[in-house]
Amino acid sequence: MDNQNKNLILATALSFAVILGWFLLFPPEKPEPSPEATQVEQTGAEQAPLTPSNASDQPQAATPPKEPVVDTLADAPRIEIDTPSLVGSISLVGGRIDDLSLKDYRVTLEDDSPIVSVLKPAGDGSAFYALYGWAAGAGLAPQDVPGPNTEWQIEKGETLAVDSPVTLIWDNGNGMTFRREISVDKDYMFTITQSVENASGATANIAPYGLLRRHGKPDNLKSFFILHEGMVGVADGKLTEVKYKKMADFPHDSRDSTRSETTSVAENGWVGFTDHYWMSTLIPAPGTAFKSVAKYDEQRDIYQTEAVLQTQQVADGASSSVTTRLFVGAKEWATLRDYERSGIQNFLDSIDWGWFFFLTKPIFWLLHNINQLIGNMGWSIIGLTLIIKALLFPLAYKSYVSMAKMKELQPQMQALKEKAGDDRQKMQQGMMELYKKEKVNPAAGCLPILMQIPIFFSLYKVIFVTIELRHAPFFGPFQDLSAPDPTSIINLFGLLPWAGPEPGSVMATILIGILPLLLGISMWLQQKLNPAPTDPTQQMIFAWMPWVFMFMLGSFASGLVVYWIANNTITFTQQYLIMRSQGYKPDLLGNILSSFSRKPKAEKK
Structure with missing residues (x-):
């Protein structure tokens, strides 16, 4: 398992674990019926x-x-x-x-x-x-x-x-x-x-x-x-x-x-x-x-x-x-x-404002002021995403440059593996010397993903608690960005004039709307910037991860899903352009086609 894939799996799995663990450890409490007050009054x-x-x-x-x-x-x-x-x-x-x-x-x-x-x-x-x-x-x-x-x-x-x-x-x-x-x-x-x-x-x-x-x-x-x-x-x-x-x-x-x-x-x-x-x-x-x-x-x-x-x-x-x-x-x-x-x-x-008040307050201030200029909260969320990605760009640039260099080191890493054989300690020492010599940080690839976790939670808090998102329209069927996506395959993703399943229900989770679907596709495409790993376990994790996130986040507020789609799209564009600028040309189409075959396709330089 190469270190790039290890880092990507670790960072994404950590994101998934934190989000899932949060909801498992702190599930919504069931409302208790309030006792009738009529007798009190009488x-x-x-x-x-x-x-x-x-x-x-x-x-x-x-x-x-x-x-x-x-x-x-x-x-x-x-x-x-x-x-x-x-x-x-x-x-x-x-x-x-x-x-x-x-x-x-x-x-x-x-x-x-x-x-x-x-x-x-x-x-x-x-x-x-x-x-x-x-x-x-x-x-x-x-x-x-x-x-x-x-x-x-x-x-x-x-x-x-x-x-x-x-x-x-x-x-x-x-x-x-x-x-x-x-x-x-x-x-x-x-x-x-x-x-x-x-x-x-x-x-x-x-x-x-x-x-x-x-x-x-x-x-x-x-x-x-x-x-x-x-x-x-x-x-x-x-x-x-x-x-x-x-x-x-x-x-x-x-x-x-x-x-x-x-x-x-x-x-x-x-x-x-x-x-x-x-x-x-x-x-x-x-x-x-x-x-x-x-x-x-x-x-x-x-x-x-x-x-x-x-x-x-x-x-x-x-x-x-x-x-x-x-x-x-x-x-x-x-x-x-x-x-x-x-x-x-x-x-x-x-x-x-919650535990991350030092993030939620400035995030909402920025979102509010963008909305004052644009007048549409959905586009304001996308604008906010652009600004956040711009602020994190220096970190993302170093990360993607490191990922590109890691790709260039693949032949030398493979030679080290063959030379070390079953001696894992010798293998690790050789790789650390190689990273030091080439000035590569193998952990840099997961930093942008890890940075997104507190931002994601803070934006989720902002969308959930602020009244400015309540009944805030985007376009078409998306008339309340604080509520889950109202579309479903049942109403052809909002094209037919009837409602989909009740938001939050099991059917709404299974028969997802267009926004969760776009979220899954955007994560899948971002994944295809790199060739599929050779290890079968890694292949399975990578294959399921976008679709698990798609169903898990599908019941979240649609404003949050809009943010995540925009974030994935911008991240995909940044990573593709930066890696090309470093001399590494991701074979996106080849990687997509290889995902439907048993053997992963090797990347071309």
């Missing part, structure tokens, strides 16, 4: 265990009423929300933001598909909403401060829109007046200002808070190891991610069924929940100290995050206010970047 959805957390420097948390609230919520008046990006409403019961959908995103590619809904009111099986209020301190009863079921009145505004804020007001009947002003920008950011005027005759100790409450896990939970879904937050520059199932491992509160974890934030931070493409986040003003809390109620299957601000001492005749922000929307890179530049620390880290 037996007191707003009970005390999930009120804002107590802390040594906080007043005692308010205890919301335990009576059912579903009927009240269903009949409550609402304020409409209508912006260029959002549509929904705010319930005047609790002043809760609990009905919100994204105008620019649909559930599927179908024209009549509903738009994506992010927040849903209590009473819905997958309720998810934002609540704001004040925790009552010593001397105040829970009913003296606004909570989840407070019936607010509209003081100003009719519809919440950009440049049209609304103000809610509530009088506790004991000399304290609370207001809540809500505004929203053109994207996904709400600004909530909570204020209180104290005319009660005594100093009031109260702590403002905001919380996000989710009843059960999301309906569309992916539960995929490469993707983070669950609690996400930043505390003074430190990112924390906790999956939904891991929230059940939080320290247990012996007083109830709640498990929680609290982090003290000194100056900058935020906390919330992230899904595949959507996120809801509580964001206190930069420079504000607060308690970041994540909770899970085992009994009621409720997940909650809180931002509990420091206690306000409001003297009689005085007033106090605090402003926080709430992000509810799509994790668009450019939008998050703009919010981060405006002062929200590490907001771009809400996108799950």
